[in-house]
Amino acid sequence: MSQAKQTDLNRRALLRHGGLLLAVVGAAAVIPAQADDDMLSKATVHYQSMPHGAQHCSDCAYFIPGNDAAAVGNCRLVAGVIDPNGWCERFSS
Ligand code: SF4
Numbered sequence: 001m002s003q004a005k006q007t008d009l010n011r012r013a014l015l016r017h018g019g020l021l022l023a024v025v026g027a028a029a030v031i032p033a034q035a036d037d038d039m040l041s042k043a044t045v046h047y048q049s050m051p052h053g054a055q056h057c058s059d060c061a062y063f064i065p066g067n068d069a070a071a072v073g074n075c076r077l078v079a080g081v082i083d084p085n086g087w088c089e090r091f092s093s
Contacts, residue, residue, distance in 0.1 A: 039075075039077065039078060039079035040077050040078050040079065040090070041078070041079060042078060042079070042080060042088070045077070045078055045088035045089050045090050046088055046089050047078060047082075047086060047087070047088040048086060048087055048088070049083045049085070049086045050085060050086065050087070051085055051086075051087055052087035052091070055087050055091050055093075056084065056085050056086065056087055057073070057075065057082050057083060057084050057085065057086045057087060057088075057091075058073075058084035058085070059093060060075075060087075060091050060092055060093065061092040061093065062075050062076040062077045062078075062090065062092060063075060063076075063082065063084070064076060064082075065084070066084070069084065070084065071084070072084070077090055078090070
């Protein structure tokens with residue numbers, strides 16, 4: 001086999017494997033979105049719409065704020081709308 005033909009085959013193999021790598025990376029990017037579907041229910045974490053002592057959702061590491069400090073937001077763990085003054089047993093500062 002000539003050197004030029006071998007180089008062409010190597011280039012094609014590299015492109016093929018590069019495409020496979022991109023497919024794997026693309027699939028990995030989709031996995032976190034699927035994990036969001038496995039959110040905990042408010043009942044499971046004993047969510048309440050009022051603070052628990054000094055702890056409240058707006059100070060929690062999992063809270064995703066709404067448009068302003070008083071607006072309802074979301075949570076990275078718990079499904080549904082979350083009150084910034086709420087709390088659940090998964091609270092983390
Ligand atoms: S984990 Fe619990 S306390 Fe923290 S933001 Fe979510 S619902 Fe609120």
